[in-house]
Amino acid sequence: METKGGFYITQIKQLQDRIFERLLAQNDIQISGGQGRILFILWKSDHLTVSEISRQTSLAVNTVSIVVDGMVQKGMLERNINPTNRRQTIISLTDYAKSLQSRYEEVSQQMNILFYQGFSLEEQQQFEKYLDRILNTLTTAEKEDF
Amino acid sequence: METKGGFYITQIKQLQDRIFERLLAQNDIQISGGQGRILFILWKSDHLTVSEISRQTSLAVNTVSIVVDGMVQKGMLERNINPTNRRQTIISLTDYAKSLQSRYEEVSQQMNILFYQGFSLEEQQQFEKYLDRILNTLTTAEKEDF
DNA sequence: TTAGAACATTTCTATATAGAATAATTGAAG
DNA sequence: CTTCAATTATTCTATATAGAAATGTTCTAA
Numbered sequence: 001m002e003t004k005g006g007f008y009i010t011q012i013k014q015l016q017d018r019i020f021e022r023l024l025a026q027n028d029i030q031i032s033g034g035q036g037r038i039l040f041i042l043w044k045s046d047h048l049t050v051s052e053i054s055r056q057t058s059l060a061v062n063t064v065s066i067v068v069d070g071m072v073q074k075g076m077l078e079r080n081i082n083p084t085n086r087r088q089t090i091i092s093l094t095d096y097a098k099s100l101q102s103r104y105e106e107v108s109q110q111m112n113i114l115f116y117q118g119f120s121l122e123e124q125q126q127f128e129k130y131l132d133r134i135l136n137t138l139t140t141a142e143k144e145d146f
Numbered sequence: 147m148e149t150k151g152g153f154y155i156t157q158i159k160q161l162q163d164r165i166f167e168r169l170l171a172q173n174d175i176q177i178s179g180g181q182g183r184i185l186f187i188l189w190k191s192d193h194l195t196v197s198e199i200s201r202q203t204s205l206a207v208n209t210v211s212i213v214v215d216g217m218v219q220k221g222m223l224e225r226n227i228n229p230t231n232r233r234q235t236i237i238s239l240t241d242y243a244k245s246l247q248s249r250y251e252e253v254s255q256q257m258n259i260l261f262y263q264g265f266s267l268e269e270q271q272q273f274e275k276y277l278d279r280i281l282n283t284l285t286t287a288e289k290e291d292f
Numbered sequence: 293t294t295a296g297a298a299c300a301t302t303t304c305t306a307t308a309t310a311g312a313a314t315a316a317t318t319g320a321a322g
Numbered sequence: 323c324t325t326c327a328a329t330t331a332t333t334c335t336a337t338a339t340a341g342a343a344a345t346g347t348t349c350t351a352a
Contacts, residue, residue: 012281015285033307061331115284118279118283138260139161163310196301197300205339232346232348235301301346313334315332320326
């Protein structure tokens with residue numbers, strides 16, 4: 001990026017990643033950033049395809065594939081071919097992964113409070129509206145040829 | 147992260163990186179994301195130490211060191227030991243790197259317009275004020291033990 | 293003045309991420 | 323039906339990023 005908006009986003013992303021990973025480590029939770037994001041959406045709705053996870057996380061499909069590899073290794077996820085459409089792989093949470101949710105979300109909540117320190121509820125909402133608009137713009141832009 | 151705010155940031159970061167790299171490639175500019183961020187601040191003020199670059203980009207110092215390696219290889223930067231304080235390495239732009247600035251910034255500008263599509267100037271400013279507040283919070287937080 | 297603390301950078305190791313190429317499956321048009 | 327295009331996922335390769343440990347330099351307090 002590198003003009004203001006994008007430069008800010010990049011910096012914030014880096015800091016929040018480092019801080020969040022530190023918080024997780026301090027709470028003995030062995031989940032990395034990329035893994036956490038996949039769990040985050042699977043906890044909301046289990047049994048998704050790789051593409052669907054890609055769509056919801058904005059990770060590239062090949063990235064999802066690789067991260068899922070690691071999580072299968074660690075016993076957090078399982079892969080199953082969709083019998084209805086054998087091109088698709090359905091990713092599902094193991095009981096172990098399900099058991100991590102509450103502790104993880106507690107730390108998430110801590111992180112969120114830090115992130116929005118000094119923000120009123122209105123400010124948070126307005127800020128997230130802006131983020132949502134930008135996310136939509138970029139999502140659309142990426143699909144188009146430019 | 148993974149509660150709303152941080153999750154948005156992460157997603158936007160990913161999309162903007164992919165889009166921006168595509169734009170650069172289309173304009174035959176051989177500069178990667180991390181490299182661009184270092185150039186961005188050196189173009190504003192040349193001859194910085196590794197720590198100073200780390201501070202201004204929010205990249206970890208070891209990351210800066212590695213990225214600089216690659217850029218020295220490619221003839222964009224040069225390293226010099228500071229004679230006044232031999233612990234420090236001063237990073238400077240080569241003429242080649244200086245010559246890339248205007249073309250790079252043109253693409254940056256394009257990216258920025260896309261990023262803020264549909265935003266009024268007031269909205270941009272308010273949004274960036276929010277970003278700045280969060281960046282400050284996180285920068286402070288990282289320095290503290292928590 | 294010198295031993296140990298503090299500072300600045302680099303190296304080592306590991307994970308995250310994505311583009312390009314590849315493989316497998318399904319859909320669609322003749 | 324059958325061939326070719328589209329879809330879905332994976333593998334291969336390369337860069338980005340950071341924590342921990344190692345290296346070299348400077349500062350400080352006795």
